Amino acid sequence: MGCKPKLSTCNLQLSTKMRNLWIFISRYNAFFFFIIFFTIGIFLCIKNNAYQRSITLNSTNSVVGSLYERLNVIKRYLYLGQANDSLALENAKLRSELLNIKNVDSSKIVNIKDTIYNQQYTLLSAKVIKNSITHRNNYITINKGSKDGISRDMAVISPQNGVVGFIMDVSANFSTIRSLLNKETHISVLIKKNNAFGSLVWGEGNFNLKKAYVKEIPNHYKINLKDTIITSGAGGFPKGIAVGRISNTQISTGDSFMTLEIDLFNDFSSLQYVYIIKDRLALEQKLLEAKLPNEQ
Amino acid sequence: MNSKVIFINLFRWIVLLFVQIFLLRNIGFYNLSTPFLYILFILVLPFNTPNLILYSLAFLTGLTVDAFYDTLGVHTAGCVALAFVRILFISVSLNRESIDEPEPSLGNMGFKWFSLYIILCILIHHIVVFFLEAFKLTEFSYTIGRTLLSAVFTLFIILLTEFIFHNRKSN
Numbered sequence: 436m437g438c439k440p441k442l443s444t445c446n447l448q449l450s451t452k453m454r455n456l457w458i459f460i461s462r463y464n465a466f467f468f469f470i471i472f473f474t475i476g477i478f479l480c481i482k483n484n485a486y487q488r489s490i491t492l493n494s495t496n497s498v499v500g501s502l503y504e505r506l507n508v509i510k511r512y513l514y515l516g517q518a519n520d521s522l523a524l525e526n527a528k529l530r531s532e533l534l535n536i537k538n539v540d541s542s543k544i545v546n547i548k549d550t551i552y553n554q555q556y557t558l559l560s561a562k563v564i565k566n567s568i569t570h571r572n573n574y575i576t577i578n579k580g581s582k583d584g585i586s587r588d589m590a591v592i593s594p595q596n597g598v599v600g601f602i603m604d605v606s607a608n609f610s611t612i613r614s615l616l617n618k619e620t621h622i623s624v625l626i627k628k629n630n631a632f633g634s635l636v637w638g639e640g641n642f643n644l645k646k647a648y649v650k651e652i653p654n655h656y657k658i659n660l661k662d663t664i665i666t667s668g669a670g671g672f673p674k675g676i677a678v679g680r681i682s683n684t685q686i687s688t689g690d691s692f693m694t695l696e697i698d699l700f701n702d703f704s705s706l707q708y709v710y711i712i713k714d715r716l717a718l719e720q721k722l723l724e725a726k727l728p729n730e731q
Numbered sequence: 732m733n734s735k736v737i738f739i740n741l742f743r744w745i746v747l748l749f750v751q752i753f754l755l756r757n758i759g760f761y762n763l764s765t766p767f768l769y770i771l772f773i774l775v776l777p778f779n780t781p782n783l784i785l786y787s788l789a790f791l792t793g794l795t796v797d798a799f800y801d802t803l804g805v806h807t808a809g810c811v812a813l814a815f816v817r818i819l820f821i822s823v824s825l826n827r828e829s830i831d832e833p834e835p836s837l838g839n840m841g842f843k844w845f846s847l848y849i850i851l852c853i854l855i856h857h858i859v860v861f862f863l864e865a866f867k868l869t870e871f872s873y874t875i876g877r878t879l880l881s882a883v884f885t886l887f888i889i890l891l892t893e894f895i896f897h898n899r900k901s902n
Binding site for chain 2: 464465466468469472473475476477478479480481482483499503506567568569570571572574576611642643644
């Protein structure tokens, strides 16, 4: 708008029609530039939303990632006390389990079967270097990447209790996690008491960090407040990780499934360390399930 | 455009993005209101910036913010829309020949014009950003609420910044 048409080098040999077109375009150049740049922006956005993301201009990028890591040092220092507490708590828990194992009277067992080799899940700890909780779709960046054997779609849990999300993008030294606080994340869970399957989602009408929803529980199950929700074992998480407690059963859906509101055990706002779950048999399971007829 | 203007704007770009990414990214009220101060950079670019350069700068700024927010394309589109509104508003409200101020800041243009200008620009930017982020209309009322509350927060912070840094210059 308002930019004078650049006709100083106007070619006289152009036909008048072409010249008029050129005048038109250059007079309204603001609008045409807007169309071009805005289309690129929307295109990037859609491309980013698609399942296969090919552009890596995000926090797995080495420049962005290392900047975040450097600044995180300060933040980590401030939260040191809290991190210590949670680690001490976990140590105590592990020690008590160890004590139980040691005190078993094993003198009668002759054959010792090495079960460590057959272990299906191994945990890898990683430091959170960037965490977002204020958006509709939240992502976490951690300081381990493909060098440490992390790959896409691995499940992530937190040290306290509860699920965090799935690995989304991986670079050599960093990876991003699609956190539970994201509209794309669905985690298969069940009610511990009666093994009713459901799907854990966040943010359908309530964007509280401590609340989430379990959908698709059939109506005939009896549900009580304070029932514990655990992971079901499908989709990357080992079975039995505690997720939260039911806080509201009175949500009407209008069909033959109920939706439950739960209080999450996990505090996303103070996440410092996470554990990535490596499933030794994940590939095998995936290949086997790929042979099923496509049922969706 | 002389080198001093370029240097000032480059400095402003770095400072605003730094504040946005490492300070304001962590600030928000109940997930509803988050400020976006960095758009001040596009708002106060000089009047005589050519359109192509204005759009390129807006695009780059948005892209940088997107890289740190992990929302590729969202802020880019928002900034480009903001640049469009800026050009429209300036061409409608001001006579191009009579502009003798270098840039549209609070101290140069007066409170009335400047507040109307930034309110319009902030609203358009926030609407584009929040609706692209939600990417569906089923959460319409929630998204509108976020947009308006964030716009108020951003407006407050931008006016505060302008009062602190620009008032003295005009006197």
